[in-house]
Amino acid sequence: MKPILEIKSISKKYAIHKNQPRYRTLRDSLAACFRDRQGMQEFWALDNLSFNIFPGEKWGIIGENGAGKTTLLKILAKITPPTKGSILVRGRVASLLEVGTGFHPELTGRENIFLNGAILGLSRREILNRFDQIVDFAEIETFLDTPVKHYSTGMWARLAFSVAAHLDPDILLIDEVLSVGDADFQSKSLGKMNEVSRQGRTILFVSHNMAAVRQLCTHCVWISKGKIKLISAPDEVIDAYCSSNESNEQGFAESASFAHRRGSQDVCLQRIELRNQHGEMTGVYAIGDDLHIHLFIEPSATLKKVRIIVSIFESNGDCVCTMYDNDSGFSLRDISGPRHVSLNMADLRLCPGQYRIDVELLSEIFHYQYDAYDIIESCIVFKMVNKSAINRGLKRHWGLLYLTPEWTIHE
Amino acid sequence: MTEYEIRYPDWRRFHVREWWLYRELFWFLAWRDIKVKYKQTLLGIGWAILQPLALMILFSLFWKWVIHVNTGVPYPVFVYSGLILWGLFASGVGNASNSMVDQANLIKKVYFPRIIVPTAAILVSLLDFFIALFLYLALLVFYNVRVSIPTFFIFSAICLLIVLVSTLGCGLFLAAVNIRYRDVRHAIPFLLQLLFFATPVIFPLSVVKSETLALFLSLNPMAAAIHLARVAISIEAINWQLTAMGLASSFLLLMIGLVVFNRNEIDCADIL
Numbered sequence: 094m095k096p097i098l099e100i101k102s103i104s105k106k107y108a109i110h111k112n113q114p115r116y117r118t119l120r121d122s123l124a125a126c127f128r129d130r131q132g133m134q135e136f137w138a139l140d141n142l143s144f145n146i147f148p149g150e151k152w153g154i155i156g157e158n159g160a161g162k163t164t165l166l167k168i169l170a171k172i173t174p175p176t177k178g179s180i181l182v183r184g185r186v187a188s189l190l191e192v193g194t195g196f197h198p199e200l201t202g203r204e205n206i207f208l209n210g211a212i213l214g215l216s217r218r219e220i221l222n223r224f225d226q227i228v229d230f231a232e233i234e235t236f237l238d239t240p241v242k243h244y245s246t247g248m249w250a251r252l253a254f255s256v257a258a259h260l261d262p263d264i265l266l267i268d269e270v271l272s273v274g275d276a277d278f279q280s281k282s283l284g285k286m287n288e289v290s291r292q293g294r295t296i297l298f299v300s301h302n303m304a305a306v307r308q309l310c311t312h313c314v315w316i317s318k319g320k321i322k323l324i325s326a327p328d329e330v331i332d333a334y335c336s337s338n339e340s341n342e343q344g345f346a347e348s349a350s351f352a353h354r355r356g357s358q359d360v361c362l363q364r365i366e367l368r369n370q371h372g373e374m375t376g377v378y379a380i381g382d383d384l385h386i387h388l389f390i391e392p393s394a395t396l397k398k399v400r401i402i403v404s405i406f407e408s409n410g411d412c413v414c415t416m417y418d419n420d421s422g423f424s425l426r427d428i429s430g431p432r433h434v435s436l437n438m439a440d441l442r443l444c445p446g447q448y449r450i451d452v453e454l455l456s457e458i459f460h461y462q463y464d465a466y467d468i469i470e471s472c473i474v475f476k477m478v479n480k481s482a483i484n485r486g487l488k489r490h491w492g493l494l495y496l497t498p499e500w501t502i503h504e
Numbered sequence: 505m506t507e508y509e510i511r512y513p514d515w516r517r518f519h520v521r522e523w524w525l526y527r528e529l530f531w532f533l534a535w536r537d538i539k540v541k542y543k544q545t546l547l548g549i550g551w552a553i554l555q556p557l558a559l560m561i562l563f564s565l566f567w568k569w570v571i572h573v574n575t576g577v578p579y580p581v582f583v584y585s586g587l588i589l590w591g592l593f594a595s596g597v598g599n600a601s602n603s604m605v606d607q608a609n610l611i612k613k614v615y616f617p618r619i620i621v622p623t624a625a626i627l628v629s630l631l632d633f634f635i636a637l638f639l640y641l642a643l644l645v646f647y648n649v650r651v652s653i654p655t656f657f658i659f660s661a662i663c664l665l666i667v668l669v670s671t672l673g674c675g676l677f678l679a680a681v682n683i684r685y686r687d688v689r690h691a692i693p694f695l696l697q698l699l700f701f702a703t704p705v706i707f708p709l710s711v712v713k714s715e716t717l718a719l720f721l722s723l724n725p726m727a728a729a730i731h732l733a734r735v736a737i738s739i740e741a742i743n744w745q746l747t748a749m750g751l752a753s754s755f756l757l758l759m760i761g762l763v764v765f766n767r768n769e770i771d772c773a774d775i776l
Binding site for chain 2: 174208
């Protein structure tokens with residue numbers, strides 16, 4: 094059997110301007126003619142990737158943010174060309190890079206189904222054939238002739254997903270779209286994906302949700318910094334990915350390494366440190382250890398109050414806990430210079446695996462409204478390990494917490 | 505089973521067959537733009553007539569009171585013929601040149617031949633033109649302008665060809681440049697305004713006395729197109745040199761537009 098996708102030495106280069114928007118004005122270009130090209134930085138989003146995918150295989154593509162996963166899908170979807178290399182495609186590709194692409198708020202549901210179908214590559218006849226199914230799936234019969242600007246977010250998302258779900262391609266590219274809609278619809282969507290996969294279609298699935306990758310995929314590739322790190326069965330790759338500890342055993346991270354950050358930066362997190370009960374800085378903890386999270390905060394203005402929220406996520410993407418400063422009766426007031434804040438958690442009972450910490454620095458929350466000063470996703474990761482004291486193998490899908498309550502027999 | 509290869513495209517190649525395969529999307533995009541354009545407007549497609557009509561009245565008053573040159577037909581007919589053609593060109597070029605930026609969301613998420621976007625944008629202007637054309641025909645009847653039907657159709661057809669080809673050429677070129685340099689968005693209204701007065705829209709080419717200036721003006725394909733529109737209603741004698749130059753320059757514009765667009769669309773999803 095011939096592969097349905099032959100990815101041959103694919104590379105993709107981006108030229109990034111330092112401190113510049115991606116589009117330029119003529120003046121910038123003219124100025125650049127006289128300067129040397131120091132301002133430009135080459136960046137290989139993908140670096141010589143090769144692998145084959147056979148019909149019917151379901152591939153999970155995992156890796157850190159910015160590893161090149163989405164770039165790979167964009168190349169497969171022909172949205173952007175590879176700088177080097179080629180891909181041989183034997184079949185029709187459809188992508189769900191983002192559902193609802195091309196929806197126009199002024200058009201009715203019916204009109205948008207046709208438009209969106211055409212944009213995603215269906216002919217008018219194909220859309221007509223599937224029209225009833227699409228409408229049924231989206232549950233919008235009564236609003237079919239209402240402009241979608243009057244739709245609720247849920248209806249909008251359902252309609253968008255249902256057009257995409259009825260594409261019938263040979264190869265389906267998915268980039269984390271499962272989060273769309275309410276729980277009921279999500280389970281329907283997952284059902285649709287399973288149905289598509291049972292029909293023997295090929296799926297490429299980019300996700301941070303390791304549980305979904307384990308459940309849906311037959312193969313898995315781990316991409317790191319534009320290169321293939323590991324290709325194998327999902328369990329093996331995900332375990333390797335989760336236990337990878339390139340830079341996270343050191344137990345600290347600094348502002349420069351925060352890749353996913355937003356907010357006004359009126360207050361910035363400069364550095365985060367993780368320390369155990371002995372005061373040692375580390376990224377590895379045994380069950381029962383203490384975890385001390387140290388935050389080094391620096392304001393650029395004088396602020397009356399800064400709210401701090403620290404969340405822990407497990408590597409599947411599920412939130413373990415969200416800790417608000419005021420839940421512990423703590424608040425940080427009248428800040429004009431750098432501050433060092435620490436949170437101490439005694440007797441950590443998380444099961445072995447990798448966890449990440451998100452930090453949010455916000456203004457006072459008033460009527461659900463607040464200013465975001467600094468919101469950093471995955472500012473640091475840490476690993477929980479099973480030290481010899483516990484003599485059974487712990488797997489995360491047996492739960493998140495390892496608890497040893499007091500057991501008593503009552504006569 | 506479809507089998508194809510994805511690699512860095514050669515900008516010297518035009519994938520005409522693929523454009524044809526995506527014709528349905530082209531119609532859908534044009535249909536969407538047309539449908540959305542006059543949604544929630546009171547006058548609806550009346551706007552397509554109102555704009556050239558208002559300008560016609562304005563220029564007619566100006567002409568009557570300030571300058572006076574014999575135009576062969578009542579001035580409103582004369583100026584309206586130029587105004588609707590210019591309107592098609594100006595709005596077509598304007599729509600097309602902003603189209604890639606306006607549709608950035610679509611372009612960054614789905615693949616289709618990008619040339620569809622500026623081309624569909626021009627189609628919207630073409631519809632407005634056809635609506636405004638009805639008033640033109642009404643004006644011809646109202647002022648009792650005598651036309652020979654074959655002359656009218658032949659010259660109108662060549663005229664429209666020149667306008668569409670040059671609109672497409674300019675539109676593609678500017679849309680491509682706009683991907684990289686957003687200056688285009690600001691420059692266009694201003695350039696069109698300048699060009700409007702350098703084109704014999706509101707005056708006949710015959711008022712230009714200087715030979716060199718007339719030659720310079722005739723480099724502009726729109727000069728030839730508007731001349732032909734007036735030949736069609738038998739008020740100007742056909743100037744073959746101007747017509748040939750108009751045809752040649754419009755197709756040259758189209759070639760340049762196509763090549764520049766093809767060259768720049770390759771990475772457009774990364775730049776937009």
